[in-house]
Amino acid sequence: MGGAAGPVTAEDTRGEGGEQAGSGEEPGQPRRPRLPRWPRRLRPPRLPWGLSRRTALLLAVVATAAVAGFGVWLLYGSSWLRVEHVRVEGTRELTPDQVRAAADVPLGEPLAGVDTGAIERRIEEALGRVAEAEAVRDWPDGITLELTERTPRLVVAKPGEEGTYVEVDAEGVRYAEVRERPAGVPLLVLDLDDARSDAFFGTGRLRAEAVRVAVALPKAVRRDTRTVRVRSFDSITLELTGDRTVLWGSSEDGAAKAKVLTALMKVEKDAEHYNVSVPSAPAASGG
Incomplete structure (x- = not known):
């Protein structure tokens, strides 16, 4: 019986001429690296029930x-x-x-x-x-x-119908007739001075100016105001309870006039006539 095979060495793997068995390469030449294989092309998943x-x-x-x-x-x-x-x-x-x-x-x-x-x-x-x-x-x-x-800011008397008023909103739009004046809403009276060129502004424009004045009034003054009388573009007067009047002038500088009038009425509580047409030089008289 033959003896047990010994360990295989590098010499045992070479053939004649010193070539390594199965290498397929010339002795002494470096082995060429293998190129990576690309993954297979992904196939679309199969649809259920064999549908295309x-x-x-x-x-x-x-x-x-x-x-x-x-x-x-x-x-x-x-x-x-x-x-x-x-x-x-x-x-x-x-x-x-x-x-x-x-x-x-x-x-x-x-x-x-x-x-x-x-x-x-x-x-x-x-x-x-x-x-x-x-x-x-x-x-x-x-x-x-x-x-x-709409919220009424003024009312105007309807011509030819005594006791009927038309409400006017903050944009000067006349929109609804009422038989009684709403509480706290002044009556607008256009008492125009035809001798002055301001009368040619037109009633619509003057009505809008009066509304601007009514909107700018201090809350306490608005509550006591009975009439807003317009004689011209720059001559608007407020008629208050207790026979008091306020010469407001034009509708310009409404916020400043409101502030000055509030302070003036606190100082001159018994006055009957107030003038804030020029807010930098207010005046009070009467009383």
């Missing part, structure tokens, strides 16, 4: 169209999302029924198709007391009408 990509895309398009169609039907064709009630907010003098009548909201119509802009225009055109109207969809079945009513 084209079929799956077609099914996705059909499903999307079905969902969109259902949404359109839900908004416009179903009986679920239709206008059933109208809520009114922000009224002071107006009643909710007056607003609903002017708005003419189409009950029973799809909520998504209601023209809210048209509703707002109808309210503002029909109700002069409304400064701004906003119609808001109240899902799932209502419309909310949010109103901002």
